Amino acid sequence: MNFFRRGETFAALDLGTTNCRLLIARPTGGRLRVVDSFSRIVRLGEGLQATGVLSEPAMARTIEALMVCADKLDNREVTHGRFVATEACRRATNCGEFLARVQHRTGLELEIIPTGEEARLALAGCAPLLEVERPHAVVFDIGGGSTELLWVGVGSGADGEAETEIRGVISLPLGVVSLTERFQSQLCEAAGPAVFARMVDTVRDAFAEFDRSWGIAQQVAAGGVQMLGSSGTVTTLAGMRLGLQRYERQRVDGTVLDFADIRQITRRLVGMDALERAREPCIGAIRADLMIAGCAILEAICRTWKVGRLRVADRGVREGILAGLHAATRAGVPSACIPAPALST
Numbered sequence: 001m002n003f004f005r006r007g008e009t010f011a012a013l014d015l016g017t018t019n020c021r022l023l024i025a026r027p028t029g030g031r032l033r034v035v036d037s038f039s040r041i042v043r044l045g046e047g048l049q050a051t052g053v054l055s056e057p058a059m060a061r062t063i064e065a066l067m068v069c070a071d072k073l074d075n076r077e078v079t080h081g082r083f084v085a086t087e088a089c090r091r092a093t094n095c096g097e098f099l100a101r102v103q104h105r106t107g108l109e110l111e112i113i114p115t116g117e118e119a120r121l122a123l124a125g126c127a128p129l130l131e132v133e134r135p136h137a138v139v140f141d142i143g144g145g146s147t148e149l150l151w152v153g154v155g156s157g158a159d160g161e162a163e164t165e166i167r168g169v170i171s172l173p174l175g176v177v178s179l180t181e182r183f184q185s186q187l188c189e190a191a192g193p194a195v196f197a198r199m200v201d202t203v204r205d206a207f208a209e210f211d212r213s214w215g216i217a218q219q220v221a222a223g224g225v226q227m228l229g230s231s232g233t234v235t236t237l238a239g240m241r242l243g244l245q246r247y248e249r250q251r252v253d254g255t256v257l258d259f260a261d262i263r264q265i266t267r268r269l270v271g272m273d274a275l276e277r278a279r280e281p282c283i284g285a286i287r288a289d290l291m292i293a294g295c296a297i298l299e300a301i302c303r304t305w306k307v308g309r310l311r312v313a314d315r316g317v318r319e320g321i322l323a324g325l326h327a328a329t330r331a332g333v334p335s336a337c338i339p340a341p342a343l344s345t
Contacts, residue, residue, distance in 0.1 A: 015110060
Protein backbone atom coordinates (compact mmCIF):
# COMPACT_ATOMS: atom_id res chain seq x y z
CA MET A 1 0.00 0.00 0.00
CA ASN A 2 1.33 3.45 -0.90
CA PHE A 3 0.90 5.81 2.05
CA PHE A 4 2.12 8.87 0.18
CA ARG A 5 0.75 11.13 -2.50
CA ARG A 6 2.97 11.54 -5.50
CA GLY A 7 5.35 14.44 -5.10
CA GLU A 8 5.19 14.67 -1.30
CA THR A 9 8.29 16.34 0.10
CA PHE A 10 9.22 16.86 3.76
CA ALA A 11 11.35 19.60 5.29
CA ALA A 12 12.85 20.22 8.73
CA LEU A 13 14.48 23.48 9.76
CA ASP A 14 16.36 23.85 13.05
CA LEU A 15 17.41 27.38 14.03
CA GLY A 16 19.71 27.23 17.01
CA THR A 17 21.92 29.66 18.86
CA THR A 18 24.84 29.02 16.52
CA ASN A 19 23.58 27.24 13.40
CA CYS A 20 20.74 27.37 10.90
CA ARG A 21 20.15 23.93 9.41
CA LEU A 22 17.69 22.58 6.86
CA LEU A 23 16.96 19.09 5.55
CA ILE A 24 14.58 18.26 2.71
CA ALA A 25 13.64 14.64 2.00
CA ARG A 26 11.25 12.55 -0.06
CA PRO A 27 9.77 9.12 0.73
CA THR A 28 11.30 6.24 -1.19
CA GLY A 29 10.43 2.62 -0.44
CA GLY A 30 9.02 3.39 2.98
CA ARG A 31 12.05 5.47 3.98
CA LEU A 32 13.14 9.06 3.49
CA ARG A 33 15.84 10.07 1.04
CA VAL A 34 17.51 13.45 1.56
CA VAL A 35 17.28 15.54 -1.61
CA ASP A 36 18.63 18.86 -0.33
CA SER A 37 20.26 20.34 2.73
CA PHE A 38 21.68 23.58 4.05
CA SER A 39 23.78 24.53 7.04
CA ARG A 40 25.25 27.88 7.99
CA ILE A 41 26.83 29.24 11.16
CA VAL A 42 24.80 32.38 11.92
CA ARG A 43 25.54 32.94 15.64
CA LEU A 44 22.04 34.20 16.32
CA GLY A 45 22.75 34.17 20.07
CA GLU A 46 25.98 36.16 19.91
CA GLY A 47 26.01 38.61 22.83
CA LEU A 48 22.73 37.29 24.24
CA GLN A 49 24.36 36.22 27.51
CA ALA A 50 25.25 39.83 28.32
CA THR A 51 22.38 41.79 26.78
CA GLY A 52 19.33 39.49 26.83
CA VAL A 53 18.47 40.51 23.26
CA LEU A 54 19.26 39.36 19.73
CA SER A 55 21.64 41.86 18.13
CA GLU A 56 20.92 43.55 14.84
CA PRO A 57 23.92 41.96 13.04
CA ALA A 58 22.97 38.51 14.33
CA MET A 59 19.36 38.89 13.18
CA ALA A 60 20.51 40.15 9.77
CA ARG A 61 22.88 37.18 9.31
CA THR A 62 20.16 34.76 10.32
CA ILE A 63 17.49 36.24 8.07
CA GLU A 64 19.90 36.03 5.15
CA ALA A 65 20.38 32.31 5.84
CA LEU A 66 16.64 31.78 6.25
CA MET A 67 16.05 33.41 2.86
CA VAL A 68 18.27 30.71 1.33
CA CYS A 69 16.19 28.10 3.15
CA ALA A 70 12.94 29.62 1.89
CA ASP A 71 14.22 29.48 -1.70
CA LYS A 72 15.12 25.82 -1.27
CA LEU A 73 11.68 25.03 0.18
CA ASP A 74 10.06 26.71 -2.80
CA ASN A 75 12.31 25.10 -5.40
CA ARG A 76 11.79 21.63 -3.94
CA GLU A 77 8.01 22.18 -3.67
CA VAL A 78 7.89 21.10 -0.04
CA THR A 79 4.46 19.82 1.04
CA HIS A 80 5.07 19.04 4.75
CA GLY A 81 7.38 21.01 7.00
CA ARG A 82 8.21 21.98 10.53
CA PHE A 83 10.49 24.92 11.25
CA VAL A 84 11.70 25.26 14.84
CA ALA A 85 13.81 27.67 16.86
CA THR A 86 15.47 26.85 20.17
CA GLU A 87 17.45 28.44 23.01
CA ALA A 88 18.37 31.84 21.56
CA CYS A 89 14.75 32.56 20.68
CA ARG A 90 13.53 31.14 24.00
CA ARG A 91 15.71 33.59 25.92
CA ALA A 92 15.72 36.78 23.86
CA THR A 93 13.34 39.49 24.98
CA ASN A 94 13.07 40.81 21.41
CA CYS A 95 12.29 37.43 19.89
CA GLY A 96 8.77 38.50 18.87
CA GLU A 97 10.21 41.30 16.76
CA PHE A 98 12.69 38.89 15.19
CA LEU A 99 10.01 36.30 14.32
CA ALA A 100 7.86 39.00 12.72
CA ARG A 101 10.81 40.13 10.59
CA VAL A 102 11.53 36.55 9.57
CA GLN A 103 7.96 36.01 8.43
CA HIS A 104 7.87 39.31 6.56
CA ARG A 105 11.19 38.71 4.74
CA THR A 106 11.01 34.95 4.13
CA GLY A 107 7.41 33.84 4.63
CA LEU A 108 8.57 31.31 7.22
CA GLU A 109 6.70 30.89 10.52
CA LEU A 110 9.17 29.69 13.13
CA GLU A 111 7.93 27.62 16.07
CA ILE A 112 9.79 28.19 19.34
CA ILE A 113 9.89 24.78 20.96
CA PRO A 114 10.41 24.13 24.70
CA THR A 115 13.49 22.34 25.98
CA GLY A 116 11.68 19.04 26.50
CA GLU A 117 10.51 18.97 22.90
CA GLU A 118 13.99 19.83 21.67
CA ALA A 119 15.38 16.90 23.65
CA ARG A 120 12.67 14.55 22.37
CA LEU A 121 13.33 15.48 18.75
CA ALA A 122 17.10 15.10 19.18
CA LEU A 123 16.58 11.62 20.62
CA ALA A 124 14.18 10.64 17.82
CA GLY A 125 16.81 11.67 15.28
CA CYS A 126 19.64 9.78 17.01
CA ALA A 127 17.78 6.67 18.22
CA PRO A 128 18.81 4.42 15.27
CA LEU A 129 22.41 4.60 16.55
CA LEU A 130 21.57 3.16 19.98
CA GLU A 131 22.52 -0.45 20.79
CA VAL A 132 19.56 -2.59 21.84
CA GLU A 133 21.89 -4.81 23.90
CA ARG A 134 22.44 -2.06 26.47
CA PRO A 135 19.31 -1.17 28.49
CA HIS A 136 20.30 2.37 29.53
CA ALA A 137 21.68 5.37 27.69
CA VAL A 138 23.01 8.82 28.43
CA VAL A 139 22.15 10.90 25.36
CA PHE A 140 23.24 14.51 24.99
CA ASP A 141 23.20 17.37 22.53
CA ILE A 142 25.62 20.27 23.09
CA GLY A 143 24.09 23.31 21.45
CA GLY A 144 25.08 26.94 21.18
CA GLY A 145 22.92 28.28 24.00
CA SER A 146 22.06 25.14 25.94
CA THR A 147 22.92 21.50 26.49
CA GLU A 148 20.17 18.89 26.55
CA LEU A 149 20.84 15.64 28.37
CA LEU A 150 18.54 12.63 28.58
CA TRP A 151 18.49 9.48 30.72
CA VAL A 152 16.94 6.90 28.42
CA GLY A 153 15.68 3.34 28.67
CA VAL A 154 16.48 1.26 25.60
CA GLY A 155 14.68 -1.86 24.38
CA SER A 156 14.25 -3.83 21.18
CA GLY A 157 11.23 -3.15 19.00
CA ALA A 158 9.39 -5.59 16.78
CA ASP A 159 11.65 -4.62 13.87
CA GLY A 160 14.79 -5.23 15.93
CA GLU A 161 15.60 -1.54 16.14
CA ALA A 162 15.93 0.38 19.40
CA GLU A 163 12.82 1.57 21.19
CA THR A 164 13.39 4.34 23.70
CA GLU A 165 11.74 5.69 26.83
CA ILE A 166 12.80 9.07 28.18
CA ARG A 167 13.10 8.65 31.95
CA GLY A 168 14.66 12.00 32.73
CA VAL A 169 15.68 15.10 30.83
CA ILE A 170 17.54 18.27 31.74
CA SER A 171 18.33 21.36 29.71
CA LEU A 172 21.17 23.56 30.97
CA PRO A 173 21.60 27.15 29.76
CA LEU A 174 25.22 26.24 29.04
CA GLY A 175 26.17 25.79 25.39
CA VAL A 176 29.29 26.57 23.41
CA VAL A 177 28.30 30.22 22.91
CA SER A 178 26.82 30.94 26.35
CA LEU A 179 29.70 29.24 28.20
CA THR A 180 32.30 30.99 26.04
CA GLU A 181 30.69 34.37 26.76
CA ARG A 182 30.48 33.62 30.49
CA PHE A 183 34.24 33.03 30.61
CA GLN A 184 35.16 35.50 27.87
CA SER A 185 37.38 37.77 29.98
CA GLN A 186 39.29 34.83 31.46
CA LEU A 187 39.74 33.21 28.06
CA CYS A 188 41.17 36.44 26.69
CA GLU A 189 43.51 36.99 29.61
CA ALA A 190 44.75 33.50 30.38
CA ALA A 191 43.35 30.81 28.12
CA GLY A 192 44.74 27.48 29.21
CA PRO A 193 44.27 24.51 31.56
CA ALA A 194 43.26 26.57 34.62
CA VAL A 195 40.40 28.35 32.84
CA PHE A 196 39.36 25.12 31.15
CA ALA A 197 39.19 23.38 34.55
CA ARG A 198 36.91 26.12 35.90
CA MET A 199 34.62 25.73 32.90
CA VAL A 200 34.43 21.97 33.44
CA ASP A 201 33.63 22.41 37.14
CA THR A 202 30.83 24.87 36.31
CA VAL A 203 29.14 22.33 34.05
CA ARG A 204 29.72 19.38 36.39
CA ASP A 205 28.08 21.26 39.24
CA ALA A 206 25.06 21.92 37.03
CA PHE A 207 24.72 18.19 36.25
CA ALA A 208 25.07 17.00 39.85
CA GLU A 209 21.43 17.10 40.95
CA PHE A 210 20.22 15.36 37.79
CA ASP A 211 22.75 12.58 38.36
CA ARG A 212 21.69 12.14 42.00
CA SER A 213 17.98 12.13 41.12
CA TRP A 214 18.33 9.21 38.74
CA GLY A 215 21.33 7.40 40.22
CA ILE A 216 22.99 7.39 36.81
CA ALA A 217 26.59 7.13 38.02
CA GLN A 218 25.68 3.98 39.99
CA GLN A 219 24.06 2.47 36.90
CA VAL A 220 27.18 3.29 34.89
CA ALA A 221 29.35 1.54 37.48
CA ALA A 222 27.07 -1.51 37.32
CA GLY A 223 27.37 -1.71 33.52
CA GLY A 224 24.74 -1.70 30.80
CA VAL A 225 24.92 2.05 30.08
CA GLN A 226 25.81 3.44 26.67
CA MET A 227 26.48 7.04 25.69
CA LEU A 228 25.43 8.85 22.52
CA GLY A 229 26.47 12.41 21.69
CA SER A 230 25.05 14.77 19.09
CA SER A 231 26.78 18.11 18.57
CA GLY A 232 29.36 19.97 16.55
CA THR A 233 31.81 19.39 19.38
CA VAL A 234 31.70 15.60 19.24
CA THR A 235 31.56 15.42 15.44
CA THR A 236 34.58 17.74 15.22
CA LEU A 237 36.58 15.65 17.69
CA ALA A 238 35.62 12.52 15.76
CA GLY A 239 36.83 14.11 12.53
CA MET A 240 40.12 15.01 14.19
CA ARG A 241 40.46 11.49 15.61
CA LEU A 242 39.97 10.10 12.09
CA GLY A 243 42.57 12.50 10.71
CA LEU A 244 40.18 14.01 8.17
CA GLN A 245 41.52 16.84 6.04
CA ARG A 246 37.95 17.94 5.42
CA TYR A 247 34.83 17.00 7.31
CA GLU A 248 33.03 13.89 5.97
CA ARG A 249 29.67 13.17 7.53
CA GLN A 250 29.45 9.60 6.28
CA ARG A 251 32.69 8.71 8.07
CA VAL A 252 31.87 10.52 11.30
CA ASP A 253 28.22 9.60 11.88
CA GLY A 254 28.04 6.44 13.98
CA THR A 255 31.74 6.26 14.80
CA VAL A 256 32.93 5.61 18.37
CA LEU A 257 35.19 7.84 20.46
CA ASP A 258 37.03 6.45 23.47
CA PHE A 259 37.25 8.82 26.42
CA ALA A 260 41.06 8.52 26.29
CA ASP A 261 41.04 9.87 22.74
CA ILE A 262 38.70 12.69 23.76
CA ARG A 263 41.05 13.70 26.59
CA GLN A 264 44.11 13.59 24.34
CA ILE A 265 42.56 15.77 21.61
CA THR A 266 41.08 18.13 24.20
CA ARG A 267 44.44 18.67 25.89
CA ARG A 268 45.94 19.50 22.51
CA LEU A 269 43.18 22.02 21.71
CA VAL A 270 43.41 23.67 25.14
CA GLY A 271 47.13 24.20 24.53
CA MET A 272 46.46 26.03 21.25
CA ASP A 273 45.44 29.61 20.64
CA ALA A 274 42.44 30.48 18.47
CA LEU A 275 44.56 30.88 15.33
CA GLU A 276 46.09 27.44 15.77
CA ARG A 277 42.65 25.90 16.32
CA ALA A 278 41.38 27.67 13.21
CA ARG A 279 44.01 25.90 11.14
CA GLU A 280 42.59 22.51 12.11
CA PRO A 281 40.70 21.27 8.99
CA CYS A 282 37.62 20.11 10.93
CA ILE A 283 37.36 23.33 12.96
CA GLY A 284 38.08 26.38 10.82
CA ALA A 285 38.06 30.07 11.72
CA ILE A 286 34.32 30.42 12.35
CA ARG A 287 34.19 27.87 15.18
CA ALA A 288 37.72 28.12 16.61
CA ASP A 289 36.75 30.33 19.56
CA LEU A 290 33.88 28.02 20.58
CA MET A 291 35.77 24.72 20.74
CA ILE A 292 37.17 25.17 24.25
CA ALA A 293 33.69 25.61 25.73
CA GLY A 294 32.39 22.61 23.77
CA CYS A 295 35.26 20.47 25.00
CA ALA A 296 34.64 21.63 28.57
CA ILE A 297 30.99 20.57 28.42
CA LEU A 298 31.98 17.23 26.92
CA GLU A 299 34.70 16.74 29.54
CA ALA A 300 32.16 17.40 32.29
CA ILE A 301 29.84 14.77 30.83
CA CYS A 302 32.64 12.21 30.53
CA ARG A 303 33.84 12.82 34.10
CA THR A 304 30.35 12.63 35.56
CA TRP A 305 29.35 9.44 33.74
CA LYS A 306 32.43 7.29 33.19
CA VAL A 307 31.03 5.07 30.45
CA GLY A 308 34.43 4.98 28.74
CA ARG A 309 33.30 5.58 25.17
CA LEU A 310 30.59 7.35 23.27
CA ARG A 311 28.97 6.94 19.90
CA VAL A 312 28.96 10.02 17.69
CA ALA A 313 25.79 11.19 15.96
CA ASP A 314 25.88 13.67 13.11
CA ARG A 315 22.12 13.92 13.33
CA GLY A 316 19.57 15.30 15.75
CA VAL A 317 16.58 17.65 15.77
CA ARG A 318 16.15 17.85 11.99
CA GLU A 319 16.16 14.09 11.60
CA GLY A 320 13.73 13.81 14.50
CA ILE A 321 11.37 16.26 12.80
CA LEU A 322 11.55 14.37 9.51
CA ALA A 323 10.86 11.07 11.26
CA GLY A 324 7.80 12.62 12.90
CA LEU A 325 6.46 14.07 9.67
CA HIS A 326 7.05 10.76 7.92
CA ALA A 327 5.23 8.77 10.62
CA ALA A 328 2.32 11.22 10.71
CA THR A 329 1.78 11.00 6.98
CA ARG A 330 1.98 7.21 6.98
CA ALA A 331 -0.66 7.19 9.71
CA GLY A 332 -2.87 9.56 7.75
CA VAL A 333 -2.54 12.40 10.25
CA PRO A 334 -3.50 15.57 8.36
CA SER A 335 -1.37 17.94 10.41
CA ALA A 336 2.24 18.48 9.40
CA CYS A 337 3.27 18.46 13.05
CA ILE A 338 2.93 15.67 15.59
CA PRO A 339 2.06 16.50 19.21
CA ALA A 340 4.90 15.68 21.56
CA PRO A 341 4.28 12.75 23.92
CA ALA A 342 4.54 13.35 27.64
CA LEU A 343 8.01 12.91 29.09
CA SER A 344 8.62 10.48 31.92
CA THR A 345 10.23 12.44 34.75
